[in-house]
Amino acid sequence: MTYYSRTLTQTSTYTYVDVRHVNWKIRSDLRYIRVLFGLFSEQYEEEMSGDLYQWVLAGYASQIKFLIYTGQDLKLGLRYQINFSGVVSRDDDAGNIPYVNLSLDARFDVLVVPSRKWHTQTQTQKENFYARLAAKWGDSNLYLSERGTWSSDNVYSSNKLSAQRDIFKSL
Numbered sequence: 001m002t003y004y005s006r007t008l009t010q011t012s013t014y015t016y017v018d019v020r021h022v023n024w025k026i027r028s029d030l031r032y033i034r035v036l037f038g039l040f041s042e043q044y045e046e047e048m049s050g051d052l053y054q055w056v057l058a059g060y061a062s063q064i065k066f067l068i069y070t071g072q073d074l075k076l077g078l079r080y081q082i083n084f085s086g087v088v089s090r091d092d093d094a095g096n097i098p099y100v101n102l103s104l105d106a107r108f109d110v111l112v113v114p115s116r117k118w119h120t121q122t123q124t125q126k127e128n129f130y131a132r133l134a135a136k137w138g139d140s141n142l143y144l145s146e147r148g149t150w151s152s153d154n155v156y157s158s159n160k161l162s163a164q165r166d167i168f169k170s171l
Contacts, residue, residue, distance in 0.1 A: 013084060014161035016057065022163050023053045025156035026064065029078055029165070032097050033066060039108035047134035048110055054133060055112050056082060056161075060121075063113035064163070067144065068106055074144040076100045077168030082115070084161060096153070098169060111140055147171050 027049040034045050055061040066078040078097065121129070130137050148170035156163045 014159055018158035018161040019053060019057045021158035022156045022161050023049065023056060026052060026080055026163060029097060030066065033068070033078075033108070036097070036099060037068065037102060037106070037108070039068065039106060051133045051135050051137070052110075052112075054129075056163075058117075058129065059084060060115055060118040060129070061112045062115040063111075065111040065113070067109045067111065067142075068100065068102065069109075069144050070103050070106050072143070072145050073170065074146050074148070074168060075102060075106065075170050077146075077150070079150065079166040079168070080156075080163040081166070082161075082163055097167065100170070109140075109142060111142065112137070 027045070030045050030049060034040055034042065052061070052064060055064070061082050063082065064080040067074060068076040076098070118126070146168065148168055150166045150168045152164065153167045154165040156165065
């Protein structure tokens with residue numbers, strides 16, 4: 001009698017469920033910003049959440065930043081440092097974003113700082129990834145003055161995936 005075996009090697013250290021959990025926490029913050037400041041629509045929130053899910057699932061994001069600014073001055077920022085190698089904490093309750101009194105010309109942007117994995121992709125692979133996303137993505141030329149402080153606030157995590165949240169408060 002002959003026996004055969006087959007080996008399956010899993011290279012990913014996180015699952016779709018892990019990404020969904022962390023993305024849901026980030027989306028909760030996005031929703032809170034939408035409701036609190038009214039800087040974008042519910043449709044934008046949904047589309048952005050879907051795009052951020054894709055960025056994290058593919059392993060292409062090392063940081064995600066939500067930036068609220070006036071002119072060139074950052075007023076409030078949320079920065080998520082994505083870690084694919086381990087859980088830092090289980091303290092992952094969303095919310096607790098400070099209110100900032102904004103002027104009428106306040107703007108909101110989302111920036112993704114690409115990971116090393118992103119930089120290994122060919123231009124064609126990057127364009128194929130962009131084609132799957134709802135928003136128009138590409139290089140940013142946004143440079144903001146950060147007169148204030150970033151402070152570590154929370155960690156959203158599931159299994160081997162975590163997002164360390166830092167909050168920027170202007171002076």
